[in-house]
Amino acid sequence: MYLKKLALAGAVSLLGTTAFAACSYENEVPLKSLTAGFEAWKAVTDAMAECGNFQAELDQEFRTKQPAAFEANPSLYQIGGVSNGTITPLLNAGTIRPLDDLVAKYGQNLSPNQLIRVDGKIMAVAMMVNTQHLMYRSDILADLGIDTPTTWDEVFAAADKIKEAGVVDHAIGATMKSGWNLAQEFVNMYPGFGGAFFNDDNTAAVNSDAGMKALAAMKKTLDYTDPEVLVSDSTYVQQQFQQGKIAMANLWASRAGAMDDENESQVVGKVSMAAAPMAMDGGAPATTLWWDGIVIAANITDEEADAAFRLAMEGLDTEMVQGANEAAIWLVNGYQPGPLAEGAIATATANPAPPAYPSTTQMGLLHTALGNELPAFLTGDRDAAATLAAVEEAYTTSAKEAGVLQ
Amino acid sequence: MKFKTFFWFVAPSVFMMLLFIAAPLVSVFIQSFQITQPVMQQIEVETCTPGFLTQTCTTEIKTVPVIDGETGRTQTTTAWVGLQSYKNVLQMDKFWAAIGSGNWGDILQIDFWKALRFTLMYTLVTLPLVVGVGLMIALAVNNAAKVLRGPVIFVSLLPFIITPVIGALSIYWLFVGDGILTAMLERWLDRDIAMFAQAWTIELLIYFYRVWHVAPFAFVIFYAGLQTVNMDTLESAIIDGANRFERLRYVIVPHLMPLIIFIALIHLMDCYRAFDEIIGFRSEAYVTSLQWLTFDFLTPDDAGNRAISRAAASAMLTMIGIVFLLILPLRRTWRDHKGGAH
Numbered sequence: 001m002y003l004k005k006l007a008l009a010g011a012v013s014l015l016g017t018t019a020f021a022a023c024s025y026e027n028e029v030p031l032k033s034l035t036a037g038f039e040a041w042k043a044v045t046d047a048m049a050e051c052g053n054f055q056a057e058l059d060q061e062f063r064t065k066q067p068a069a070f071e072a073n074p075s076l077y078q079i080g081g082v083s084n085g086t087i088t089p090l091l092n093a094g095t096i097r098p099l100d101d102l103v104a105k106y107g108q109n110l111s112p113n114q115l116i117r118v119d120g121k122i123m124a125v126a127m128m129v130n131t132q133h134l135m136y137r138s139d140i141l142a143d144l145g146i147d148t149p150t151t152w153d154e155v156f157a158a159a160d161k162i163k164e165a166g167v168v169d170h171a172i173g174a175t176m177k178s179g180w181n182l183a184q185e186f187v188n189m190y191p192g193f194g195g196a197f198f199n200d201d202n203t204a205a206v207n208s209d210a211g212m213k214a215l216a217a218m219k220k221t222l223d224y225t226d227p228e229v230l231v232s233d234s235t236y237v238q239q240q241f242q243q244g245k246i247a248m249a250n251l252w253a254s255r256a257g258a259m260d261d262e263n264e265s266q267v268v269g270k271v272s273m274a275a276a277p278m279a280m281d282g283g284a285p286a287t288t289l290w291w292d293g294i295v296i297a298a299n300i301t302d303e304e305a306d307a308a309f310r311l312a313m314e315g316l317d318t319e320m321v322q323g324a325n326e327a328a329i330w331l332v333n334g335y336q337p338g339p340l341a342e343g344a345i346a347t348a349t350a351n352p353a354p355p356a357y358p359s360t361t362q363m364g365l366l367h368t369a370l371g372n373e374l375p376a377f378l379t380g381d382r383d384a385a386a387t388l389a390a391v392e393e394a395y396t397t398s399a400k401e402a403g404v405l406q
Numbered sequence: 407m408k409f410k411t412f413f414w415f416v417a418p419s420v421f422m423m424l425l426f427i428a429a430p431l432v433s434v435f436i437q438s439f440q441i442t443q444p445v446m447q448q449i450e451v452e453t454c455t456p457g458f459l460t461q462t463c464t465t466e467i468k469t470v471p472v473i474d475g476e477t478g479r480t481q482t483t484t485a486w487v488g489l490q491s492y493k494n495v496l497q498m499d500k501f502w503a504a505i506g507s508g509n510w511g512d513i514l515q516i517d518f519w520k521a522l523r524f525t526l527m528y529t530l531v532t533l534p535l536v537v538g539v540g541l542m543i544a545l546a547v548n549n550a551a552k553v554l555r556g557p558v559i560f561v562s563l564l565p566f567i568i569t570p571v572i573g574a575l576s577i578y579w580l581f582v583g584d585g586i587l588t589a590m591l592e593r594w595l596d597r598d599i600a601m602f603a604q605a606w607t608i609e610l611l612i613y614f615y616r617v618w619h620v621a622p623f624a625f626v627i628f629y630a631g632l633q634t635v636n637m638d639t640l641e642s643a644i645i646d647g648a649n650r651f652e653r654l655r656y657v658i659v660p661h662l663m664p665l666i667i668f669i670a671l672i673h674l675m676d677c678y679r680a681f682d683e684i685i686g687f688r689s690e691a692y693v694t695s696l697q698w699l700t701f702d703f704l705t706p707d708d709a710g711n712r713a714i715s716r717a718a719a720s721a722m723l724t725m726i727g728i729v730f731l732l733i734l735p736l737r738r739t740w741r742d743h744k745g746g747a748h
Contacts, residue, residue, distance in 0.1 A: 063706075063708055064705065067706065067710045084455060085708040088708065088709040088710065089706070089709055089710025092471050092480070092709070092710065093473070093479070093710070094473045094478060112461070113459065113460060113461055115454075116453075117452070117454045117463075118451060118452070118453055118454075119451050119452055120452065177688065178688075178690045178691035182691075200467075202469060226603075227600040227603030228583060228600050228601075228602040228603045230603075230691040231582065231602050231688040231689075231691070289455065289457070291455065291456050299478075349457070349459070353462070356462070359708070359709070360468055360709065361709045362469065364707035364708050364710065364711050365707065367708065372517065372702070375691035375692070376515060379604075379692065381514075381515065382515055390515070397494050398713055401443065401491075401494070401713055401716065402443055402444075402711045402713075403443030403444055403471075404469050
């Protein structure tokens with residue numbers, strides 16, 4: 001009797017591990033992937049895993065691991081998840097392969113919009129777009145009779161009213177954790193004021209009128225945020241929203257789904273999305289556009305690349321999107337934009353449209369310089385002009401070291 | 407012991423030390439005088455980015471590294487630059503300018519000096535606290551009833567067992583935003599408290615964390631030392647009418663002095679390479695340490711750039727700092743050692 005039960009249990013568990021039901025073929029080549037760890041990647045890698053022989057590594061620190069892992073020969077991963085910000089080192093080092101042949105072979109389901117071409121060659125396949133846009137508590141704004149803010153001035157005016165009404169702890173939440181997040185806030189705001197990051201000779205150009213305005217706007221935000229805002233990253237802001245502590249934030253579209261997650265959120269159905277606020281009238285929304293997608297390593301055999309791409313296409317199919325419709329603003333066929341996607345779509349289709357995040361070697365250096373130097377301004381240790389001068393100086397030092405400036 | 411036997415006993419560890427400590431040190435030392443950079447070229451690239459419905463393509467001049475046709479790797483050049491990386495880290499021109507203009511505060515705007523200020527303060531402020539608290543726990547346990555000793559030792563050792571970064575994170579979570587302790591304090595004092603909104607509260611928390619974490623180590627050492635205090639001396643001190651404090655001051659502390667020096671040495675070395683605290687407390691905006699600075703130089707940005715030369719220079723400077731700090735206690739130990747030999 002006991003043995004029978006054991007055999008039955010064994011058979012059942014075997015059934016569980018070899019369930020290829022959702023995959024149209026059985027994958028024979030062992031494959032590994034390294035991607036970011038947010039919800040959309042989980043959906044995609046789960047769909048890929050259904051074909052078997054596949055191991056997914058979801059890691060928010062992927063950006064620091066990927067360049068070295070792909071430079072190994074053979075590459076440690078066949079499939080990589082990148083964004084337009086993190087594809088640069090892979091492109092620069094030539095560790096990802098052109099996908100034109102593979103797209104012709106397996107890419108019937110892809111739309112032309114998904115193919116990321118660099119110099120005419122397809123280097124990546126995008127699966128979703130992401131952007132920071134305005135999320136707000138529609139119930140609070142409606143109660144106080146405030147229209148949806150479209151500019152930062154309106155955001156501040158709305159924040160004044162919310163603060164006065166005292167309905168939440170802090171009117172605004174912001175992803176201003178010192179370092180990458182804080183620098184990204186500047187990178188959103190600065191082009192919104194019409195600023196350009198670099199001169200033609202690769203020297204930094206942020207010490208400008210637009211730079212001063214961007215800093216002033218960032219400092220103004222602090223009047224309405226949690227005083228501990230310099231330690232708050234996207235997850236922290238998301239939680240503040242979910243716990244009903246803030247009323248507005250310029251937050252990543254990939255976090256929208258979490259607002260309606262009944263297991264975590266106390267504000268289900270109360271958070272609406274709108275286009276990112278404009279920094280100045282008639283300008284573009286003060287944000288940057290991002291995409292996330294997959295790349296295939298160069299240092300692997302053609303058979304592996306073939307199998308890897310085929311598997312990736314299985315992960316990016318319509319079936320996957322239908323199972324995880326709210327996880328992202330998908331570019332994959334079959335996506336039905338819901339109310340949570342309204343803000344991102346409004347941002348991306350605004351006229352003039354916000355710029356895509358400028359992914360270059362110089363931008364990487366400037367981003368670091370901004371992340372290190374801006375905190376002193378926000379804590380009040382240094383004034384705006386001196387801060388911008390310090391940013392340019394830090395950039396110049398590292399740009400000389402990296403060889404982009406002579 | 408015969409020299410040959412001695413040699414074979416220590417050879418494996420000497421070999422390991424050479425391989426894992428000396429060799430990397432030499433390599434870092436050399437790298438701090440070199441700059442390795444990719445050969446860059448400017449090319450016109452067309453890049454297409456998906457919008458929600460259509461793509462936008464832009465053509466721009468990009469500065470990208472040259473890839474070697476044969477090896478498939480990025481071409482790099484390495485140049486000797488002398489003290490350039492040290493200059494970039496120390497920024498002496500700004501340092502002297504700040505002193506010249508009398509705005510001493512400006513010195514703390516420079517990353518290195520800001521980190522050095524905190525690292526030194528941190529090391530020197532927590533040292534007496536760790537020794538003092540450790541000694542107090544040891545005395546308390548030594549005087550506790552025998553049945554209580556075991557459990558008390560166990561409980562007081564717990565903070566030391568916790569992985570440093572986890573310890574830092576737990577204190578961070580207790581106090582950040584509406585953490586349990588902040589919420590309790592807020593209710594009790596009836597005011598809004600933000601522990602992570604200004605430098606001094608973060609710094610206090612970090613000091614507290616360190617003492618909480620390391621005092622058990624000092625306690626264990628002192629407790630062991632207390633078992634060897636000469637009872638005859640102690641009893642004659644009591645007969646001479648010495649009170650509890652005088653016995654501590656004139657009998658126990660002198661007896662424990664070598665241990666105090668030992669703990670000070672370990673503490674100075676450990677504290678000067680403070681790192682977990684900065685990461686755990688996310689205090690980069692307010693306080694940073696020298697090790698964190700090296701780490702920050704080494705962390706690649708999204709475009710894959712790392713400031714390896716400056717990281718090497720900053721690591722060497724950290725090492726020089728430790729050597730300076732250790733000279734005093736080491737000299738004393740050396741003197742004691744020589745004195746004992748005669």
